Amino acid sequence: MSSTAPTLEATAPVATPSKLQAHRTPAKSIGLVLVCTIIGAAAQILLRMGADYIGSEEGLAGLISNWPLMAGYVCLGANTLLLVIALREGQLSVLYPIIALTYVWVAILSPMFFDDTLNAFKIVGIIFVVGGVSMIGAGSKR
Amino acid sequence: MTTPISSMLLVLLASVIGSVASVFLKAGANHLHRDKASLIRSGKRLSVGVVLFVVSSIFYVWGIKDGSLTVLYPLVSLGYVWTLVWSRLFFNEPINRQKIYGVGLVLVGVMFIAAGNK
Numbered sequence: 001m002s003s004t005a006p007t008l009e010a011t012a013p014v015a016t017p018s019k020l021q022a023h024r025t026p027a028k029s030i031g032l033v034l035v036c037t038i039i040g041a042a043a044q045i046l047l048r049m050g051a052d053y054i055g056s057e058e059g060l061a062g063l064i065s066n067w068p069l070m071a072g073y074v075c076l077g078a079n080t081l082l083l084v085i086a087l088r089e090g091q092l093s094v095l096y097p098i099i100a101l102t103y104v105w106v107a108i109l110s111p112m113f114f115d116d117t118l119n120a121f122k123i124v125g126i127i128f129v130v131g132g133v134s135m136i137g138a139g140s141k142r
Numbered sequence: 143m144t145t146p147i148s149s150m151l152l153v154l155l156a157s158v159i160g161s162v163a164s165v166f167l168k169a170g171a172n173h174l175h176r177d178k179a180s181l182i183r184s185g186k187r188l189s190v191g192v193v194l195f196v197v198s199s200i201f202y203v204w205g206i207k208d209g210s211l212t213v214l215y216p217l218v219s220l221g222y223v224w225t226l227v228w229s230r231l232f233f234n235e236p237i238n239r240q241k242i243y244g245v246g247l248v249l250v251g252v253m254f255i256a257a258g259n260k
Binding site: 085 | 161164165167168170171172174188192195219222225226228229230233235237238239240241243244245246247248249250251252253254255256257258259
């Protein structure tokens with residue numbers, strides 16, 4: 001549909017849908033990003049534990065002996081690696097917002113480790129985030 | 143607790159840099175094959191992506207030093223909006239209604255979670 005009728009095509013203000021990559025995002029990629037969100041939440045919790053741990057020993061030795069901090073960084077590295085594997089196929093605009101689920105896991109998990117509570121605000125927020133991510137996922141199916 | 147404009151700008155900058163990082167990761171992850179040439183090309187893009195993520199987190203930590211997380215936390219999640227724009231610009235991905243509303247719901251959700259963090 002490109003060459004014969006230039007008049008209409010040329011005046012179209014935006015790219016026609018046929019020009020856009022309407023490729024689907026495979027469930028495998030979505031699943032990998034979901035795993036990323038869990039590892040990412042673990043990373044955030046470990047880094048926060050590590051931040052409380054700081055001060056017991058000075059310098060580089062103190063940094064390395066701070067196991068929650070180190071484990072947190074390892075999780076961040078694993079997270080990035082998994083994200084790259086997930087991004088090999090599928091749409092960035094579908095896969096990237098899924099990472100917002102990290103907020104949900106952190107909100108659910110941090111009362112177990114810190115002086116946090118899961119209050120009504122957080123529960124409403126969790127419902128919105130899960131709803132939003134589900135909507136983006138549903139929109140990727142066509 | 144008042145949040146200084148400078149903190150907001152730093153966190154906003156972190157969100158933009160983080161979203162650009164995701165573009166480089168995607169560009170590196172696309173066409174990631176076993177041959178040497180594509181590994182080198184992908185490797186460069188992935189390295190830029192990782193460096194940008196680190197830079198983004200530096201600005202983020204710098205930004206959240208002062209100010210209320212209730213304000214700053216949702217600003218970070220604006221990165222999802224930028225990513226939507228970059229995905230359209232650089233990868234020709236369609237922006238459909240589900241993506242716009244979905245990201246909108248995510249932003250509202252993050253605002254609530256941040257409000258609950260008091």
